[in-house]
Amino acid sequence: MKVINNSDVARLVSQAEVTRTLEGAYQDLFSGRAVCRPRVDVEIPSADPDRFYRWGTMEGGCAGRYFAIRCKSDMIYHKQSGPSITQEKYCVEPGTFCGFILLFSVENGEPLALINDGIIQHMRVAADGAIGVKYASRKDSSTVGLLGSGGMAKDHLRSVVHVRDIQKVNVYSPTKAHRETFAKTMAAELEVDIEPVATPEAAVRDVDIIMGLTDSAVPVIRPEYIKPGQHLLNVGGGGGIPSAVQKKVSKFLRFGNTDPPVGWPDVLFDDEYLTWQARSGFSEKALASSKRAHGAVGGDRLIYLAEVIKTGYFDRQPEDVTYSERGNLQGNQFHAVAGLLYEKALEAGVSREIPTELFLQDIRN
Structure with a gap:
């Protein structure tokens, strides 16, 4: 069983x-070859009233290929900085995190790999951003207003430049040093003009694409930011x-919803994630979590990616x-993505392994 760490992911x-x-994986899902379930969280109070424990998993697989489950073990707390509230997390102590993928x-049924999820997590979310921009934004989009300057923002920008000819980026985050460092390093890496700006309003002014990529506990994309012809995406926020x-969005592109469980054909599962929670012990x-995660929005303005890929057409007007x-x-x-990493690790001769025998037993379970 291969052990693939974050440094391996970065180079592989x-x-x-x-x-x-990921675009191929969505096509496998739409054709019926692949299957997945929604993310499931379990929340348990801790002895510290300011924080709680969350276990999160998501899983799926494809015929003829692989099955994978991603697991996260987090302590969750919130931090206020001026008007902003951010959700923070750690495992064991602040600054360390526990997230991994098991591939089979x-x-x-053989366990094939144990993979750190830190880098690939950012890359797969950024890939979603690029797929959305590819199919739903104006083809001549060249400017980006970026709200956020962390790792997710970096990877989204790296991803989007492969599907649109991005020439100019405005970046805002509350910490001046963070947005200035982001602008300097990413401009050099991508050879794109990136300007750090002092307000979110300045970041989104006269841009083609607005990307909200923050760990804010409150929305960061506001209605007054929106102008005709723009494309929006939001992660966190x-x-x-x-x-x-x-209300200002003309067309919503949603990649899809998980199928209902066998025997529950009339139950719709479109919540972004499902949460199970201990019934007592949490402080205010x-x-x-206190409510359901958001589901599909847009009503008759909603278009699914399966139809766009099937027809090769997304009905977008210039002012939409x-x-x-x-x-x-x-x-x-x-x-x-774990299957891709596993195959790349085999080709590269990544040698760290856990004996498969440790995961096998001769007692039927």
């Missing part, structure tokens, strides 16, 4: 490869775009405002 695959792999063969922004300060999001297909991503 490119952002463009991850984007192509669907032909003989309050868990979706608020209703006032939704912990800000544990579009918004793209994955839906709850996270579980379909990890078998594809």
